[in-house]
Amino acid sequence: MTTDGMIETSALRKSFKTRGGVVEAVRGVDLKVGEGEVFGFLGPNGAGKTTTLRMLATLLEPDGGEATLAGADLRREPGEVRHRIGYVAQGGATWDDVTAREELVLQGRLYGMGKAQARERAAAAITGFQLDSFADRRCKTYSGGQRRRVDIALGIVHRPRLLFLDEPTTGLDPQSRAHMWDEIRRLRNEGMTVFLTTHYLEEADALCDRIAIIDHGQVVAEGTSGDLKREIAGDVVTLGMAGRVADAATALKGEPYLRDSEQLESGLRLYVDQGATAMPQIMRVLDAAGVEFTSVELHRPSLDDVFLAKTGRLLREDAA
């Protein structure tokens, strides 16, 4: 059985019992990811991102809802799903005292391959991810970037059609991150569908064909990064302020050109129809109200703004 979507979920739900009561981590997530897409899943910490990912990877049983992954039903045939998908967790997956090659061969064997095939696949993964120079050293000697590449090689050793990557570049230096982006593009070019979560909006912007934003356990926006930015019409004016942000917001409230505003820790972000004409008016209003600001910046909406508008939070404040 095949379906159009590599991932199709409807009303996926999960709640946890904690000491404080029941936490509804995922409250009805509907997603559709097409074959060959790189799909970005964004959300603040605690939004339900990782819980959704872990459910799709068969690591957590959903409380309700349906999901089909690469044509296999998540709840009825989790074993089949496991054969068809790969999953790379956030925290790494290698053991210090063994080599990457040993890990890769074992992983292939756990997927049901015979010894010879597992060895051959391990060798192919080592070449493909350029692990040659260190694959026969113990994992504890690897750099962060090397270890991350081994993690991903482990996730695709059985050549899944669909790969889940949980924050693939978190904690990597810029060079390793660029390298990782190239690897992900290479996998996509080979026909693999990639579903990734990230804290970096520029990563989603550069790498992902489509993006979904999850907040409070629900998808609040979905589309290409262009679509999402277009949803926020007009321009963005960001005022840098040393204080009295609330006063400035009050003073500007009701101005006809102002569509929306967000108070930040160090200033005010204003969504306006026409940035060029709104700016002088904003300055006059603030002058009249006696509120000082340190800088003013006009820009087109970025994914940051989409995120802020949809969740009321900045992604990066959260990541810190």
Add this chain to the structure above:
Amino acid sequence: MKLLRDTWLVFARSMSLTVRQPVWVVVMLMQPLFFLLLFGPLLKPLFGDDAYKIFVPALLVMLAMFSTMFVGFGLIAELRAGVIERMRVTPVSRLALLLGRAARDIAVLLFQAVVLVLLAIPFGLSVRVVPLLLTLVLLAVIGLLCTSLSYAVSLILRSEDALAPLANAVSQPLLLLSGILLPLSLAPKWLQTIANFNPFAWAVDASKALFAGRLSDDSIWQSGIILGGLALLAVFWSARQFARGVR
């Protein structure tokens, strides 16, 4: 067959890690060894020439309890490294994730037991092959019970800091109420009554009977049923923990 194959894979992997760090196999053998060398001689005036025939089988049960009750530490380290999660996204049998590790732990335990018996022979211990083999089977069942429990609890607690005091709190009374250090026949009636509820006290009885050559002793099949039943329950519970996403 998939279960056997997967269990073998997990066993081979776990064993290769153990072989790389053989110092732990020796460290876990130190405690019963100290008892053999430093406590055994105290029993000689009490029990005469039979002292080691009574004490060594009990020591073996103690080894089986203590060498396996703390195996969860290794699992917690693997959890932290993400290795367990990585294995759980593959189609590998969840039961094999447990049984492969338990098989490694039991193999290590049996090796330690044989070493302990060999070291006790110069002290005057004598035992026949068949009773010894039956004792090793009993030890393997104890090992399966204790490793399964240790793994299940580790998967729930996910912290060494919580596992260590818990394992100690459980193992100390079980040890004291098992008749390992001194026979329970010396104990007052109420203590014997409590000890009747300790499955390891039954194991000690059986192990002593085997070493004494009393192969038809009731305690042997009784302890086999009690510990075998408990081990099955523990395996069932523990395999469920491996299958469940604990978060």
